[in-house]
Amino acid sequence: MLGLVISVLLIRDTIGHMHHxxxxxxxxAAAATTAPDFRQVAARASWSDPALFNAxxxxxxxNLNDGLA
Numbered sequence: 086m087l088g089l090v091i092s093v094l095l096i097r098d099t100i101g102h103m104h105h106x107x108x109x110x111x112x113x114a115a116a117a118t119t120a121p122d123f124r125q126v127a128a129r130a131s132w133s134d135p136a137l138f139n140a141x142x143x144x145x146x147x148n149l150n151d152g153l154a
Contacts (some may be wrong), residue, residue: 120128130141 130137132138
């Protein structure tokens with residue numbers, strides 16, 4: 086109950102930021118990129134980007150721990 090009260094009173098909504106980003110994208114200010122295919126994502130998460138590799142490994146271990154618990 087305390088968490089609900091705190092979130093209602095103290096947490097601000099980010100809908101203004103969402104509208105701002107939507108306007109930028111509709112005006113073409115945001116760079117339009119195509120989504121990478123599965124091979125590119127797998128290669129990047131496996132060996133080309135060490136930070137992303139570490140994050141994916143940490144996520145895997147975290148999910149494994151949750152599943153075992």
